[in-house]
Amino acid sequence: EDQVTQSPEALRLQEGESSSLNCSYTVSGLRGLFWYRQDPGKGPEFLFTLYSAGEEKEKERLKATLTKKESFLHITAPKPEDSATYLCAVLSPSGGYQKVTFGTGTKLQVIP
């Protein structure tokens, strides 16, 4: 069974304190990995898609990387407005089709 595990569950950072969130996965044949940001009481907002090991993508203070077993979301010099839950989701084959499996997320709090 495909599994997606995100760590830590929660992370509290001081403003400007860089860190990384982890998404590890066990799937049979990764087709892609998505990162989303979810603010309280709202739907997830798309951030990045990564398709192959070694791929990297950046957007403002966020940088996503992918290996064969995990993905990292690096946050450089975070600001309070970066506080949110960050979800990863993996795309994998399933019975001739494809499916998306979400992790439970990392809740990030950035303190001024």
Place this chain on the structure above:
Amino acid sequence: DAMVIQNPRYQVTQFGKPVTLSCSQTLNHNVMYWYQQKSSQAPKLLFHYYDKDFNNEADTPDNFQSRRPNTSFCFLDIRSPGLGDTAMYLCATSRVPITDTQYFGPGTRLTVL
């Protein structure tokens, strides 16, 4: 701005009383999805429509049904809600099924009393 809209944003219903949640989109996407997200849990895909083709996830309870009368609208019907159905229900859209980036609506928070 093109977007995904869900109504209502909050819904309270009684145990066993049918409820319908609405989703509309202006993105003109072919695929519409319904997810259930319980507190501190991952979103769980219930089903999706690719144009008029309905695709049900194997573990979605029969209590959950969906309708897509046209490209822009999709409905989630819960025939006899139980207390365990209290959750956020998220609608999402994409151009093609599953592999494409999904764009989510703000969600409907359903409480079953």
